[in-house]
Amino acid sequence: MNTRSSLRLLLALAFALALCARPAPLCAGEAGKEPCAVSPSVAGRVSSVAPDQAGAILARLSLACDEGFPLAPFEGKLAEGLAKGVAPAIIIRTLDVKLDAFRHAAAMLRDCGLQPAPEVLAVLGEAVFGGVPAKTLHAYVCGYAGREPGPFLWGLEMAVLLSRAGFDDGLTRQMLDAGFATGGLTPDWRYFVRVVLVARQRGLTDQAVAEAACAVLRGGGAPSDVSASLGFTDRDLSGRELGK
Incomplete structure (x- = not known):
């Protein structure tokens, strides 16, 4: 690694460590919650960009922590952008848009009387970021707010992917x-x-x-039972895109 790259990496790591010297929830987490921190490995990923841009990128991750958002979606978008050679300024703007999407998602959960649990917030925030209509998401969150956490999350993922595929909300x-x-x-x-x-x-x-799906669900069946009733098998489902 040359001197310039070494300097950038050291500056990025120093910025991350400085963030972790701040009060909770960034590094220590709130009581009863998992810690949220920008890891040195993530900081190292931005060593290829200018120090001021690295600082701006890491500041967005810090803000996600401060606001109680799961970091994985933000780290994933950062890694994707860097791997594709996207300009740092565009990565920064994208992270800002994602932050706004997660704010909308968290507000939606609170409006429906729910605490923004990390797993649900990750799915809902990505759905808002990906352009799933707010009306669709709000109808699900408020309509099924009293359900058990597991089925609520699975149903949300199901509804999001179907919406992205243009499936009718009523169905x-x-x-x-x-x-x-x-x-x-x-x-x-x-x-x-x-x-x-x-x-x-x-x-x-x-x-x-x-x-067909309603009939199978009423009987406690699985998606494979639906495909069988429609005349095809699990083998026909391999390699299908998930509505992305």
């Missing part, structure tokens, strides 16, 4: 209602969009898929 709600009513919403249903995408290729309507 999604019918499936979710059936799943929550019987306790049949399991982690496998998060990726039900795979079934939808294959069914569309085979000329089946979303309405037909939703009706």
Whole structure:
């Protein structure tokens, strides 16, 4: 590593360590919560950019910690940008947009009487950032706010992926209602969009898929049971995009 790169890395690490010298929640976390800190490894990733830009990037991660947001989505976006050679100024603007998205997500959860749990906030924040309509997200969060944490999270992931695939919100709600009513919403249903995408290729309507899914959910079945009832198997689902 040359002298210039070494200096940048040292400055980035020094900035991260300075952040961790600050009061909670950045490094120590709030009582009963996991610590939130910008790790030296993340700081090292920005060693290839100018020190002032590295400081600005790390400041955004610090702000995410301060506001109680999970760091993984921000670190992931940072790593993606650096790997693709995106200009640091664009990375900084993108992190700002992501921060705003997570603020909207946290506010939405609070408006519906929920605490912004990290797992849910990660999914909801990414959904807002990815352009899923606020109306769709708000209807889910407030409509199913009283559900158990696990099924609530799985249903949210399912609804987000279906929305990204252009699946009708009303049909999604019918499936979710059936799943929550019987306790049949399991982690496998998060990726039900795979079934939808294959069914569309085979000329089946979303309405037909939703009706089949509701019947399976009422019986406590799995997405594989839906695909079987529609005439295809799990093998047909391999390699399907998840509505991204």
